[in-house]
Amino acid sequence: MNSVGRQMQRSSSTGHHHRQYSDNFIDTAFNNKWLQSAGLHHLQSSKTSIPPLQDFGFFGNNGGGQGSKRGRNGEKGVKGGGREDPSTPLASSRSSSMRKSGPGEDMSVGEFSPGLLDLYSFDTDLIPEFPSQSDRSFGSQHTRGRSFDGSPSISANKLINNARGSSDNKLLKSFSVDSDKANNVAKIKVVVRKRPLNKKEITKKEEDIITINPITNSLTVHETKLKVDLTEYVERHEFVFDAILNENVSNDDVYAETVEPVVPIIFQRTKATCFAYGQTGSGKTYTMQPLPLKASRDIFTLMDHRYRNQGFQLHVSFFEIYGGKVFDLLNDRKKLCMREDGKQQVCIVGLQEYRVSDVETVKELIEKGNATRSTGTTGANEESSRSHAILQLAVKRKVDGNESKPARMVGKLSFIDLAGSERGADTTDNDKQTRMEGAEINKSLLALKECIRALDNDQGHIPFRGSKLTEVLRDSFVGDSRTVMISCISPNSGSCEHTLNTLRYADRVKSLSKGNNSKREPLSALSLRNSIAVSSGLQSVSGSDEKAIDVPQYPETRKFGWAKQIEKESSQSPKIERVPSGRSLNNMTSAVGSDYHKQFGFNLERVPSGRVQSSQVHLNEDDFAYSEGLSEQDKSSWLTANLGDERTKRVEDKMHTRIKDGDPSDPEANNLHLDDDLTVLLKEEEDLINAHRKQVEETMDIVKLEMNLLVEVDQPGNQLDDYISRLNGILSQKAAGILQLQSRLVEFQKNLKNHQVLVFTSGH
Ligand SMILES: Nc1ncnc2c1ncn2[C@@H]1O[C@H](COP(=O)(O)OP(=O)(O)OP(=O)(O)O)[C@@H](O)[C@H]1O
Numbered sequence: 001m002n003s004v005g006r007q008m009q010r011s012s013s014t015g016h017h018h019r020q021y022s023d024n025f026i027d028t029a030f031n032n033k034w035l036q037s038a039g040l041h042h043l044q045s046s047k048t049s050i051p052p053l054q055d056f057g058f059f060g061n062n063g064g065g066q067g068s069k070r071g072r073n074g075e076k077g078v079k080g081g082g083r084e085d086p087s088t089p090l091a092s093s094r095s096s097s098m099r100k101s102g103p104g105e106d107m108s109v110g111e112f113s114p115g116l117l118d119l120y121s122f123d124t125d126l127i128p129e130f131p132s133q134s135d136r137s138f139g140s141q142h143t144r145g146r147s148f149d150g151s152p153s154i155s156a157n158k159l160i161n162n163a164r165g166s167s168d169n170k171l172l173k174s175f176s177v178d179s180d181k182a183n184n185v186a187k188i189k190v191v192v193r194k195r196p197l198n199k200k201e202i203t204k205k206e207e208d209i210i211t212i213n214p215i216t217n218s219l220t221v222h223e224t225k226l227k228v229d230l231t232e233y234v235e236r237h238e239f240v241f242d243a244i245l246n247e248n249v250s251n252d253d254v255y256a257e258t259v260e261p262v263v264p265i266i267f268q269r270t271k272a273t274c275f276a277y278g279q280t281g282s283g284k285t286y287t288m289q290p291l292p293l294k295a296s297r298d299i300f301t302l303m304d305h306r307y308r309n310q311g312f313q314l315h316v317s318f319f320e321i322y323g324g325k326v327f328d329l330l331n332d333r334k335k336l337c338m339r340e341d342g343k344q345q346v347c348i349v350g351l352q353e354y355r356v357s358d359v360e361t362v363k364e365l366i367e368k369g370n371a372t373r374s375t376g377t378t379g380a381n382e383e384s385s386r387s388h389a390i391l392q393l394a395v396k397r398k399v400d401g402n403e404s405k406p407a408r409m410v411g412k413l414s415f416i417d418l419a420g421s422e423r424g425a426d427t428t429d430n431d432k433q434t435r436m437e438g439a440e441i442n443k444s445l446l447a448l449k450e451c452i453r454a455l456d457n458d459q460g461h462i463p464f465r466g467s468k469l470t471e472v473l474r475d476s477f478v479g480d481s482r483t484v485m486i487s488c489i490s491p492n493s494g495s496c497e498h499t500l501n502t503l504r505y506a507d508r509v510k511s512l513s514k515g516n517n518s519k520r521e522p523l524s525a526l527s528l529r530n531s532i533a534v535s536s537g538l539q540s541v542s543g544s545d546e547k548a549i550d551v552p553q554y555p556e557t558r559k560f561g562w563a564k565q566i567e568k569e570s571s572q573s574p575k576i577e578r579v580p581s582g583r584s585l586n587n588m589t590s591a592v593g594s595d596y597h598k599q600f601g602f603n604l605e606r607v608p609s610g611r612v613q614s615s616q617v618h619l620n621e622d623d624f625a626y627s628e629g630l631s632e633q634d635k636s637s638w639l640t641a642n643l644g645d646e647r648t649k650r651v652e653d654k655m656h657t658r659i660k661d662g663d664p665s666d667p668e669a670n671n672l673h674l675d676d677d678l679t680v681l682l683k684e685e686e687d688l689i690n691a692h693r694k695q696v697e698e699t700m701d702i703v704k705l706e707m708n709l710l711v712e713v714d715q716p717g718n719q720l721d722d723y724i725s726r727l728n729g730i731l732s733q734k735a736a737g738i739l740q741l742q743s744r745l746v747e748f749q750k751n752l753k754n755h756q757v758l759v760f761t762s763g764h
Pocket of ligand 1: 194195196247278279280281282283284285286287419420488
C-alpha cells in the first residue's frame with residue numbers, strides 16, 4: 001500500500017496568546033486523572049516527593065489540556081481572538097464523530113485569520129469545478145495506515161487495545177524480535193492527528209470539515225469557497241498519510257502509533273526525532289506532552305530487563321529555541337551557545353543534562369522545564385507557540401563499565417514541540433520583532449523539512465545549517481535516524497486554510513522523499529511561465545516581458561506537485577456563471593434577453609442598428625483603462641488574450657456596424673434597441689466578470705509560483721531573489737488590475753440596472 005502523504009486534491013460537483021496558569025494548578029485529583037491517561041497509574045500513589053500536578057505537561061501544557069499554557073502574568077491571554085478559557089465542553093448532540101471529552105480534555109483554540117499564506121506548502125488548486133453541498137459526505141472515524149514498521153493496518157479498536165496493553169511484556173517482546181526489524185522501521189513516518197471541536201467552536205456552530213476514511217486511509221478537508229460571483233461551493237482536498245488519528249484517539253494510542261516502536265532501536269545506536277507540527281491551538285502540546293514520559297517509562301523497562309546490568313543510563317535535557325537563540329529550560333533559561341567540535345559534532349555548550357533513574361525524576365525535570373518555558377524571566381518567551389521546545393532523552397553507556405570515564409551516547413530520542421506553523425507567516429506583520437520571529441520560524445520549519453527530506457533520500461549532504469533548530473538536531477540527522485512527524489489539525493471551518501497548510505507541509509515532507517510512491521506530475525516553473533505569457537497581456541502592463549520572467553529550470557526531482565494545475569489549465573472550461581448581484585429585475589432581464597444564456601459570444605444579429613451610447617460599449621476601451629500607459633497594441637493584445645481573437649474581432653466589427661447603421665428617429669427600433677442594448681450590456685458584464693476571474697486566476701498562479709520559489713530559495717546557489725522580486729512587481733500590477741476591474745464591474749452593474757429600469761419603463 002502506498003502509505004505516503006499523497007495529496008489528491010480535487011473538486012467535486014459538489015497573536016499572540018499567553019500561556020495560562022490554571023487556577024487549580026495543584027489539584028491531586030486531576031493529576032491522578034492525568035497520570036492515568038498517561039498510563040502511569042502507579043505514580044498516583046508514588047512517593048510524596050512528587051507534588052500533585054494538575055497542570056503538569058511536558059511542553060507547557062497539562063495532560064488533559066486544561067488551561068496549562070501560562071502567560072507571564074498568569075492570565076489566560078488572548079490576542080487576535082486567541083484562546084478561550086478552557087472549560088468543560090458542552091454536552092452536545094453532535095454525532096459520535098464529534099468530540100468526546102472529559103474534564104481534562106477541554107480545548108481552547110486561537111482564532112486566527114485564515115488568510116495567512118503558508119510558504120511551505122502552497123500548491124492549492126484554485127479553480128475547481130463547482131461542487132454541491134450535497135456531495136459532502138461526513139462521517140468520522142479514525143484510521144491508521146501501516147504501522148511504523150510497515151505492517152498492515154489494524155482497526156481502531158485493536159489500536160486502542162494495543163495501546164492500553166502497552167506493557168513491559170509487549171515492549172520486551174517487540175524488542176526481542178530480530179534486530180533486523182529495526183532496520184525496517186520507516187525512516188520517516190507522518191501521522192495526522194485531528195483534535196475534536198472545542199467548546200467555542202461548537203458554540204459558534206462551526207462545522208467539522210475533516211472527514212476520515214479508514215478504508216482508503218485518507219482524510220478529506222471540505223473547504224467552502226466563494227466563486228467570483230460570491231456564490232458558495234465546496235472544494236474537497238484529499239490526503240493520504242501513514243496514519244490518521246481521529247478525535248477519539250487517546251494519547252496512549254498516539255504513543256503506540258508513533259514513539260513506542262522506535263524506543264527499542266534507541267538502544268541500537270539510532271537517533272529518533274518526534275515532532276509535532278501544526279497551527280496554534282491544533283493540539284501539538286497536548287499531543288507531545290505525554291510522549292517523553294511514556295518513552296522514558298519504556299526505556300527504564302528495557303534497562304531493567306533486557307539490558308539489566310549492562311551499564312545503560314538515561315539522560316534528560318530540555319531546551320528551547322526562540323528567535324534563533326537557545327535557552328536551557330532546566331537551568332533558569334540560561335542562554336546557551338552552540339559549537340561544532342573537530343568531529344563536526346554540534347554541542348550546546350553548558351546545556352544541563354541530568355542523569356535519571358526513575359520516571360518520577362523525569363517527570364519532575366520536565367515539569368521544571370515547562371515552568372521555565374512558560375514564565376521565563378527575560379520575558380522573551382511569553383508565548384510558547386513562537387518557540388520550539390526540545391526535550392531529549394539520551395541513552396548512554398559506560399565505556400567498559402569504567403565509572404571514571406563519561407558515558408558514551410548510544411541513542412537519542414528528541415521530542416520537539418514546534419512553534420505554531422502559522423507563525424512563519426507573521427513576516428508581514430508591521431512589528432519588527434514579530435516579523436523577525438516569523439522569519440526565524442519560517443527558516444527553521446523550512447530547514448527542518450529540507451533535512452528530513454534529505455535524510456529520507458539518503459543524501460550525503462544534510463542541510464542542517466539552515467537554522468538553529470536543525471543545527472541542534474544535527475546529531476539526530478546523521479547515522480541511523482528515524483523521524484516521526486505528527487501533524488496536528490483543528491477540525492473547524494475557521495481553521496481550514498491553516499489545516500490545509502499543515503497537511504501540505506506534511507504531504508511534502510513525505511511525498512518528496514525517496515520512499516514515496518506517489519506520482520506527482522510537476523508543473524515546472526517554465527510551464528507556468530508559459531501559461532502566464534500566453535494568457536495575459538499584463539506582462540506588458542507590468543513592463544515585464546517574457547524574457548524578464550526567466551524562471552530557472554529545476555531538475556526533474558524538484559517536484560512542486562502542481563499536476564492539478566496543469567489539468568486545470570488544459571481543461572479550463574469557458575463555463576459562464578451569472579452574477580446574481582444587481583439583478584433586482586431578474587425576471588424582466590431574462591424576458592428581454594431570453595436566449596442570452598445560450599450565447600457565448602455577442603449576439604450580433606440581434607442588434608439591428610446603432611443607437612447604443614458609446615458609454616454602453618466600452619469593453620475594448622474603458623475596461624482596460626487601468627492599464628494606463630499601454631500602447632494600442634498592448635491593449636489589443638490584452639483584449640485578445642482575454643477574449644480571444646474571434647470575439648475581439650466581432651466586438652470591433654459590431655461596434656463599427658452599430659455606429660454606421662444607427663437610425664435614432666425610429667421609435668420602434670429604439671425599443672428594440674433598448675432590448676438589444678440590454679443584451680449587449682449583459683454580455684459585457686459577463687465579459688468583465690470573466691476577465692476579472694481570469695486576472696484572479698493568473699495572480700494566484702503567480703503567487704503559487706512565488707511561494708514555491710520561496711520554499712526553494714533556502715537552497716544555496718539558487719539566486720532566486722531577483723526573480724522573486726520581479727514576480728512581486730508583476731503581482732502588484734495584477735492586483736491593481738483586479739481592483740480596477742472590480743470597480744469597473746460595480747460601476748457597470750449600476751449602469752446596467754439603470755438600463756433595465758429604462759427598458760421596463762419604456763413598456764417593453
Ligand atoms: N486531541 C485532543 N483532545 C482533546 N483536547 C485537545 C486535543 N488536542 C488539543 N486539545 C486541547 O486544545 C487546546 C489547544 O491545544 P494545544 O495547547 O496542545 O495546542 P498547540 O498546538 O500546542 O498550541 P500552541 O502552538 O499555541 O502551543 C488545549 O486546551 C488542549 O487541551
